[in-house]
Amino acid sequence: MLTSLYIKNYALIDELNVSFNNGLTIITGETGAGKSILLGGLSLVLGKRADLSQVKDANEKCIIEAVFNIANYDLSLLFKSLDLDYDVQTIIRREILPSGKSRAFINDSPVTLETLGVLSTNLIDIHSQHQTQQLTQDDYQFKVIDALAANKLNLEEFLKQLRIYKKLEKSLEELKLSKAELIKEYDYNLFLSKELNEVNLEKINLEDLEAQYEELNNVEIIGEKLTSVKSILSTEDLGITDQLNSVKQELSKIATFGISYENLKERIASVSIELDDVLLEIDNLEDKLSSDPQELERINSKLQIINNLFQKHSVLEINELIEIRNDLQLKINNTESLDQSIKEKEQEILKANEKLDQLALKIHKNRKKIIPVFVSKLEAILTELGMPNAKFKVELKPLNHFVKNGKDNLQFLFMANKGSTFNELKKSASGGELSRIMLAIKSILAEYIQLPSIMFDEIDTGVSGEISNKMGDIMKQMSGTMQVFAITHLPQIAAKGSSHFKVYKMDIEDITHTNLKKLNEEERVVEIAQMLGGLSITDSAMAHAKQLLN
Known part of the structure; x- marks a missing residue:
C-alpha cells in the first residue's frame, strides 16, 4: 500500500x-x-x-x-x-x-x-476512463481470466518450457543450415580426403624417398665413379694402397728412433686399415648397385604426387598434409553424423512439445472452468451498476500453435442492450460502460488475488x-x-x-x-454538503451529508 x-x-x-x-x-x-x-x-x-x-x-x-x-x-x-x-x-x-x-x-x-x-x-494502478482501453487488449483479458483461474504457476512453468522449446527449435534450424552448408562441400572434401588417404602419408619418409630416386636415376654414373675410385686406390704399384704400404714400410725402419716416429707409423697404419675398409664398402656397393627402371618410375610417380599435394594445399611438410587430411575427415564425419544429431534434436522437440501440450491443456481447462463463474459475477455486478440488459461472453478457442501464454485465443464480447448482437468490447461498449465494466472486473479480481x-x-x-x-x-x-x-x-x-x-x-x-x-469529521460533512448543493450550504444539504456519512 x-x-x-x-x-x-x-x-x-x-x-x-x-x-x-x-x-x-x-x-x-x-x-x-x-x-x-x-x-x-x-x-x-x-x-x-x-x-x-x-x-x-x-x-x-x-x-x-x-x-x-x-x-x-x-x-x-x-x-x-x-x-x-x-x-x-x-x-x-x-x-x-x-x-x-x-x-x-x-x-x-x-x-x-x-x-x-x-x-x-x-x-499501484492508476485507473481512469483513458486506462479502461486496456480492457480491450488481449494481454489484459488473459491476465484477468488467468488470475481467476489460478493459472499463475502453470503459466510460469509453461513459459519456462516454451523458452526451452524455442531454444531447441533454434538449435534444430542451425543443424539443418549446417547440414545444407556441409553437403555443398561434402563431395569435394570426400575427394580430397580420399586423395590424401591413398598416399599413406604416415609411412612416407620424404628424405629416404628422394635419396632412393637420386640413386636409381644416377646408377650408371655411380657405377663408373666407384670403379674409377677402386682403380685409383688399388692399381698395382701405382695405386694408393700400394703407395701407402711403401710409406708404412719406410716409417717402420725409423719407428724405434723416437716416439714421434712411432706415432707417425701408427697413424699411417690406421689410414691403411680405413682405406682397406673403404675398398670393401665400395665392393659391397657395387654388388648392390643395379638398374631398376620400374622402381625408379614408381618412386618418381610418388614424389610427383606428393609435390602436387604440397602445391594444391600450399604446404611444405608431410605433417601439414596429415593435419589437412584429419580436418577433412572431421568435416566428413560431421556431415555424416548430422542426420543422427537432427533426429535426436527432433525427438527432444517432440518431448518438449508434449510437455507444452499438457501444460497448455491444463491452462485451457482452468480457463474454461472459470469463465462461466466470471461471466455470471460480472453480469450481476453490471446489473447493480445500471446495466441490467448487458450480456457478456468470453470466447476461448484452442490454437494449433503455441503462444506466450498457452495455446488459446481469448476474446471478450459484449452486448449492451436486448436485441443487439455480441461484438468485440472495444466496438460495442461506450467509455462510461467500459468504466463500469472495469470497476466490476477489478472488484471480482480482488476476491481472487492480492491487487x-x-x-x-x-x-x-x-x-x-x-x-x-x-x-x-x-x-x-x-x-x-x-x-x-x-x-x-x-x-x-x-x-x-x-x-x-x-x-x-x-x-x-x-x-x-x-x-x-x-x-476531519466536521470538515467532511461540510465538503460533502458543498458537493450536494454548492458553496451556499443549506441545512438540508448538511442533513443529507450527515445521512450519507452515517
Whole structure:
C-alpha cells in the first residue's frame, strides 16, 4: 500500500507531505483545484517521462517520493530479477534537476525508467476512463481470466518450457543450415580426403624417398665413379694402397728412433686399415648397385604426387598434409553424423512439445472452468451498476500453435442492450460502460488475488446518484482487502471513504498554490454538503451529508 507521498517544486505544489492509510481513501476538490497535478506527480514515481515545464521553480530541484509497504505483495523474486535490494518498506524517488535531467531511485539505488515501470505496475494502478482501453487488449483479458483461474504457476512453468522449446527449435534450424552448408562441400572434401588417404602419408619418409630416386636415376654414373675410385686406390704399384704400404714400410725402419716416429707409423697404419675398409664398402656397393627402371618410375610417380599435394594445399611438410587430411575427415564425419544429431534434436522437440501440450491443456481447462463463474459475477455486478440488459461472453478457442501464454485465443464480447448482437468490447461498449465494466472486473479480481493499490480517477463521470452509490459500495468492499483511492465529484461515493482528502488552491502574494488536506469529521460533512448543493450550504444539504456519512 502507498503509505506516504512527498512532492516538492512540482507544478503548483511548493511542498506537500501526506500520509495514507489502508481502506478507501477519497480525494475531492473543485474542478481545476489540482487533482490532476497530484496524479501527475504520482505518475512520475511510476515511471512517466519527466518534463522540465512541470517544475514550479526551474532553478530548484523537483522531488517526488512515494513510500510503499509491500509486505503482502510477494515481490522478493521480482526485486531479485531487477537486481534490487528488497525491503518491506520500499521508497521510490524521482528527481528533476534544473538542467532538465531526470533521475530515479528505488531504495536509494539508481534505476532506469524501464525498471521503475516494471516495479510500479505491481505497486499501484492508476485507473481512469483513458486506462479502461486496456480492457480491450488481449494481454489484459488473459491476465484477468488467468488470475481467476489460478493459472499463475502453470503459466510460469509453461513459459519456462516454451523458452526451452524455442531454444531447441533454434538449435534444430542451425543443424539443418549446417547440414545444407556441409553437403555443398561434402563431395569435394570426400575427394580430397580420399586423395590424401591413398598416399599413406604416415609411412612416407620424404628424405629416404628422394635419396632412393637420386640413386636409381644416377646408377650408371655411380657405377663408373666407384670403379674409377677402386682403380685409383688399388692399381698395382701405382695405386694408393700400394703407395701407402711403401710409406708404412719406410716409417717402420725409423719407428724405434723416437716416439714421434712411432706415432707417425701408427697413424699411417690406421689410414691403411680405413682405406682397406673403404675398398670393401665400395665392393659391397657395387654388388648392390643395379638398374631398376620400374622402381625408379614408381618412386618418381610418388614424389610427383606428393609435390602436387604440397602445391594444391600450399604446404611444405608431410605433417601439414596429415593435419589437412584429419580436418577433412572431421568435416566428413560431421556431415555424416548430422542426420543422427537432427533426429535426436527432433525427438527432444517432440518431448518438449508434449510437455507444452499438457501444460497448455491444463491452462485451457482452468480457463474454461472459470469463465462461466466470471461471466455470471460480472453480469450481476453490471446489473447493480445500471446495466441490467448487458450480456457478456468470453470466447476461448484452442490454437494449433503455441503462444506466450498457452495455446488459446481469448476474446471478450459484449452486448449492451436486448436485441443487439455480441461484438468485440472495444466496438460495442461506450467509455462510461467500459468504466463500469472495469470497476466490476477489478472488484471480482480482488476476491481472487492480492491487487496493488488502485486509484480510480473520476470513473464515475456521467453516472447517476443511484448508480454512484453502488459504485461506492463496490469500492468500499474492495478496500476490505486492498488499498483503494477514489478521486470523485459525487457525494455518494465520497461518503463511503474511511478517510477523505481535499485538493484546494490558494493565492499567496499573487501566486497560486495547490495543497492537499486531510478532512476531519466536521470538515467532511461540510465538503460533502458543498458537493450536494454548492458553496451556499443549506441545512438540508448538511442533513443529507450527515445521512450519507452515517
